[in-house]
Amino acid sequence: xxxxxxxxxxxxxxxxxxxxxxxxxxxxxxxxxxxxxxxxxxxxxxxxxxxxxxxxxxxxxxxxxxxxxxxxxxxxxxxxxxxxxxxxxxxxxxxxxxxxxxxxxxxxxxxxxxxxxxxxxxxxxxxxxxxxxxxxxxxxxxxxxxxxxxxxxxxxxxxxxxxxxxxxxxxxxxxxxxxxxxxxxxxxxxxxxxxxxxxxxxxxxxxxxxxxxxxxxxxxxxxxxxxxxxxxxxxxxxxxxxxxxxxxxxxxxxxxxxxxxxxxxxxxxxxxxxxxxxxx
Numbered sequence: 656x657x658x659x660x661x662x663x664x665x666x667x668x669x670x671x672x673x674x675x676x677x678x679x680x681x682x683x684x685x686x687x688x689x690x691x692x693x694x695x696x697x698x699x700x701x702x703x704x705x706x707x708x709x710x711x712x713x714x715x716x717x718x719x720x721x722x723x724x725x726x727x728x729x730x731x732x733x734x735x736x737x738x739x740x741x742x743x744x745x746x747x748x749x750x751x752x753x754x755x756x757x758x759x760x761x762x763x764x765x766x767x768x769x770x771x772x773x774x775x776x777x778x779x780x781x782x783x784x785x786x787x788x789x790x791x792x793x794x795x796x797x798x799x800x801x802x803x804x805x806x807x808x809x810x811x812x813x814x815x816x817x818x819x820x821x822x823x824x825x826x827x828x829x830x831x832x833x834x835x836x837x838x839x840x841x842x843x844x845x846x847x848x849x850x851x852x853x854x855x856x857x858x859x860x861x862x863x864x865x866x867x868x869x870x871x872x873x874x875x876x877x878x879x880x881x882x883x884x885x886x887x888x889x890x891x892x893x894x895x896x897x898x899x900x901x902x903x904x905x906x907x908x909x910x911x912x913x914x915x916x917x918x919x920x921x922x923x924x925x926x927x928x929x930x931x932x933x934x935x
Contacts, residue, residue, distance in 0.1 A: 657791035661742035668751020673759040675929045682865035686903040699898020724761040725799030727781040734790035753777040798930045807833035813917040829921035835895020838925035846920040848910035857908040858922035866904035
């Protein structure tokens with residue numbers, strides 16, 4: 656049994672909150688640079704250049720990439736041979752978020768109740784998803800999610816007879832409905848299978864996969880490429896002002912499902928698609 660101190664987790668989470676909100680992840684940086692080179696529409700290219708300048712200034716001057724610093728979402732892979740000492744793991748993550756957003760001067764966007772809307776003033780609580788895995792380490796992935804793009808996400812409860820063509824239609828419907836509201840060029844996370852809630856979780860987690868990595872399942876990898884091409888033919892373009900770069904990537908996760916169902920979730924993220932990973 657390996658012991659990890661809660662204070663170590665707090666410090667790590669604090670650093671992750673600040674890093675993810677100020678610096679573009681390497682895979683996203685490369686994708687944005689490539690998009691700027693390949694964009695065919697003059698206005699679209701201009702928008703991408705402006706977005707690139709914004710990202711450069713954010714990193715150099717320690718200014719948040721976006722004014723919406725998001726709701727902190729964590730995927731935690733917890734080794735079954737780890738013991739957290741000095742506090743509960745969930746409490747440590749939330750304390751790290753509190754320190755990161757308060758000490759890092761990041762916008763606090765979380766309200767305590769969805770109806771009465773009182774701000775918690777420290778961006779807690781985080782949304783935390785746990786997965787128990789073999790080993791004696793903790794792998795933390797943060798994905799701060801702004802709600803311009805989050806609000807554009809969809810769940811479709813398709814019939815099995817709808818098949819893969821129904822899945823394609825659902826993805827394109829979500830993207831077209833999102834239009835400029837998701838701050839394109841976007842990254843499109845898709846979850847197929849499971850249940851109502853499982854497909855949504857799959858789609859959210861898909862956004863944390865590097866955009867230069869395709870699915871290991873051959874037909875899924877082909878579907879990712881096909882949907883990226885079709886989305887970029889919609890003409891929505893950077894900033895929703897037209898162009899050939901509406902999406903930077905389509906990442907799809909699948910899971911077994913019931914004989915009577917075909918759940919599909921589309922979780923859209925803006926062009927920064929913030930994420931970073933630490934292992935303790």
